[in-house]
Amino acid sequence: MANIKDIAKMAGVSVTTVSRVINNYPYVSAEKAEAVRQAMKKCNYQRNINAVHLSKGKTFLVGVVVPFSNHPYFGLLIEGIANAALNNNYKLVLIQTNYEEVKEIEALTMLKDKQIDALIICSRICDWRVIEEFIEYGPIVLCEDAREKNISSTFVDHYKSFSAALNYLHQKGHSRIGYCIGRQSGTNSEQRDAAYKDFLKKNSLTYNPDFIFSGCFNFEDGEKVVTDLVQMKDRPTALLVTSDQVAAGILTCCKEHGIFIPEDLAIMGFDNQPISKVMHITTLEIPLVEVGRKLFFQAMDGETVSHEEIAVELIERETV
Amino acid sequence: MANIKDIAKMAGVSVTTVSRVINNYPYVSAEKAEAVRQAMKKCNYQRNINAVHLSKGKTFLVGVVVPFSNHPYFGLLIEGIANAALNNNYKLVLIQTNYEEVKEIEALTMLKDKQIDALIICSRICDWRVIEEFIEYGPIVLCEDAREKNISSTFVDHYKSFSAALNYLHQKGHSRIGYCIGRQSGTNSEQRDAAYKDFLKKNSLTYNPDFIFSGCFNFEDGEKVVTDLVQMKDRPTALLVTSDQVAAGILTCCKEHGIFIPEDLAIMGFDNQPISKVMHITTLEIPLVEVGRKLFFQAMDGETVSHEEIAVELIERETV
Structure with missing residues (x-):
């Protein structure tokens, strides 16, 4: 590809003049400007925006x-x-x-x-x-x-919002509360886990690792959660689900297994995604x-x- | 920010030498290379990748x-x-x-x-x-x-796939078939509409504009479709839905309105998204x-x- 030097040589002008023509600066004679334009056309010159970005x-x-x-x-x-x-x-x-x-x-x-x-x-x-x-x-x-x-x-503030959700479920009479999360590491997940443990401690409830379901990202992950729930002897009575999609998946699969919502299992989602509205899922709205x-x-x-x-x-x- | 010329001046070498050091080319004396590195360090020189991209x-x-x-x-x-x-x-x-x-x-x-x-x-x-x-x-x-x-x-080939889906529904006994689509313009939509009209013609069925639902992109759009269906006197008995998400939304809302699937309404999705598997939706798989x-x-x-x-x-x- 021809560069600005080639154009200058072809048009018989300086590189500065070519640059002025390209960038529509004044102080270029009509004659020289025309020569530059002809040269650019002849060798099919295209401005490279990276050169512009480089200078800016x-x-x-x-x-x-x-x-x-x-x-x-x-x-x-x-x-x-x-x-x-x-x-x-x-x-x-x-x-x-x-x-x-x-x-x-x-x-x-x-x-x-x-x-x-x-x-x-x-x-x-x-x-x-x-x-x-x-x-x-x-x-x-x-x-x-x-x-x-x-x-x-x-x-x-995931500590604060998780605590608020847990207290809401507790007020509704639940003491066997579990939660579903994407990954267990990460700042947000750590905050949520701290809120969960503090909530249990404050209310003298025992920690049950089976009540924590990780790897829950999408609708279809709700199926795994329900498969696990069905096999559990002592199920949680409420689940805090950190994604409305997963909550919707759990809701759909629970119906198939004859688990009634909220009678057998209360479900609380997160985000207030459109799917939660259509499926009437109680949720914590985050304006993403x-x-x-x-x-x-x-x-x-x-x-x-x-x-x-x-x-x-x-x-x-x-x-x- | 210092540029390559400033570095050259400071190190007392040519611009070419600086370029060679930056790009790890050979033929630079250890002494000169060191002088360039010192100068780069002194004025906190950062390579601008746009310059690299420009040259490449x-x-x-x-x-x-x-x-x-x-x-x-x-x-x-x-x-x-x-x-x-x-x-x-x-x-x-x-x-x-x-x-x-x-x-x-x-x-x-x-x-x-x-x-x-x-x-x-x-x-x-x-x-x-x-x-x-x-x-x-x-x-x-x-x-x-x-x-x-x-x-x-x-x-x-949306003409071909839409035709195949319509024929499948027809074989299952449906002659009042409607469809849900995102937008009605666009190459793919035009192909689908052509397949629909040709299908009706071939089977001597009448075209009913009420059987075509546009603006269907997401799960929540299924709600609108069902709201319309409920108010219709002569409903379609089958719907071809060009998105599994919308099909899932329709399925969910139909249940609430006592419309049984597939007895009252057959639903066929598109894409084979994970949601269609969980909700057991018949669909056309597109490996997106x-x-x-x-x-x-x-x-x-x-x-x-x-x-x-x-x-x-x-x-x-x-x-x-």
């Missing part, structure tokens, strides 16, 4: 790290980020990690290499010390409680699209560190 | 155009593309268009501006003549039957993750134009 130091790309691109929780976050990005002429670079550390480091390296202007990490596997090393290269924003850290974050929007604007504002706690709301329906 | 003419980014980022159908396509991209050291630039023409043109312009190496269009609103103008700038791949066009495509993978490799192979037709398979379960 901006790419108008924002990186978004998600463990799975195809999951309703991250889908809503991405929707919020994508809408805000579109309105601000930014594009998203989607980095799906499958919770592999090396993929997260690749995303951080994109920031270091200035391939993206900022990085939003929706959920991470890397240790904080790894992330910390990349702060100097550009804005990094976390979707978790990072109030103790020197980067911006938008988050739900709004969280995504806030994350985008924090990423754009690289100058200041801010922390936004998002309030959750209990939506009472028919499954508790 | 590659970005290792592939653009993916989707109308909605948060939809299970596109979720599975993105998953297939994302996995193939990860394994080939490519990143995705996700361009959510909401079916706005201007956003699609922005994506095409990214290809023209060399901000991405190739573009995969999962679903489009732009006229073919608009897309055609951008072919010269890099590989564009379509997820629709583009056998008549000079760009690669991976697609399902595999489609995504094929689209990625077609985008990478900019030299040859290929067309891959993906076979669908009827999965008989309990809703027909």
Whole structure:
């Protein structure tokens, strides 16, 4: 491909003149400008936007790290980020990690290499010390409680919201409460587990590891939970399910096994996804699209560190 | 930020020498290499990957155009593309268009501006003549039957698959068959509508516009369909639903209204999403993750134009 030097040579002008013509600057004679345009046409010259970005130091790309691109929780976050990005002429670079550390480091390296202007990490596997090393290269924003850290974050206080949900179930008469979660590691999961253990302690209830179901991400994972429940001698009477999709799956499979909701088992979802409304699932609303929007604007504002706690709301329906 | 010229000046060497040190080329004396490294350290020099991409003419980014980022159908396509991209050291630039023409043109312009190496269009609103103008700038791949066009495509023959589904329902004794679809425009929708009309004609059945439900994208859209069905005097006895999510929504809401499946209404989904398995929905399997993978490799192979037709398979379960 012809570059700017080739064009200059062909048109018999300086490189500066070619640059001025390309960028529509003044102070170029009509004659020279025409010669440049003819030369560009002749060798089919195309402006390379990377050269423009190189000179401006901006790419108008924002990186978004998600463990799975195809999951309703991250889908809503991405929707919020994508809408805000579109309105601000930014594009998203989607980095799906499958919770592999090396993929997260690749995303951080994109920031270091200035391939993206900022990085939003929706959920991470890397240790904080790894992330910390990349702060100097550009804005990094976390979707978790990072109030103790020197980067911006938008988050739900999962300790507080889990405690509120557990107390609600307890008030409804439940003392055998279990919960379903995606992965057991991770900041959010640790907060939830702490809330669970503190709740049991406060109410003098015993901890039963069989009441905790991990690996619950999607609708179809509800089937596994019900298969386990059916085989249990002493079932929980209530389940706190950290995803409405999983709650919907549990609800559907319980019906097939003759387990009545909420009589035999109370179910409480999380997020207030559309499926919870259609299936009348009691849930804790998390405004994920709004969280995504806030994350985008924090990423754009690289100058200041801010922390936004998002309030959750209990939506009472028919499954508790 | 210091650039390569500043480094050269500071180290007292030529720009070429600095470039050689940065890119680990041989033929640099240990002394000069050390001077360059010291100068780079002193002014905190960071390699700008856009400069590297500029010189190599590659970005290792592939653009993916989707109308909605948060939809299970596109979720599975993105998953297939994302996995193939990860394994080939490519990143995705996700361009959510909401079916706005201007956003699609922005994506095409990214290809023209060399901000991405190739573009995969999962679903489009732009006229073919608009897309055609951008072919010269890099590989564009379509997820629709583009056998008549000079760009690669991976697609399902929606005329053929819709006809097969309609004939299956007809064999099961149905002659009052309706269908649910996302949008009525678009190549795939036009093919389906043609198959529907040809089916009616062949079997001497009358066309009833009330039997076609559009705007059906998500689980919650099933509610609207059932609300309409309940108010109809002469309901269809079978529905072909172009999304398993919508089929699941219809199934859930029918139960609430005392409409028995399949006795009162047969339901046939599309895609074979996990939700269809859990809810025992008869469906046409489309291997979307595999489609995504094929689209990625077609985008990478900019030299040859290929067309891959993906076979669908009827999965008989309990809703027909």
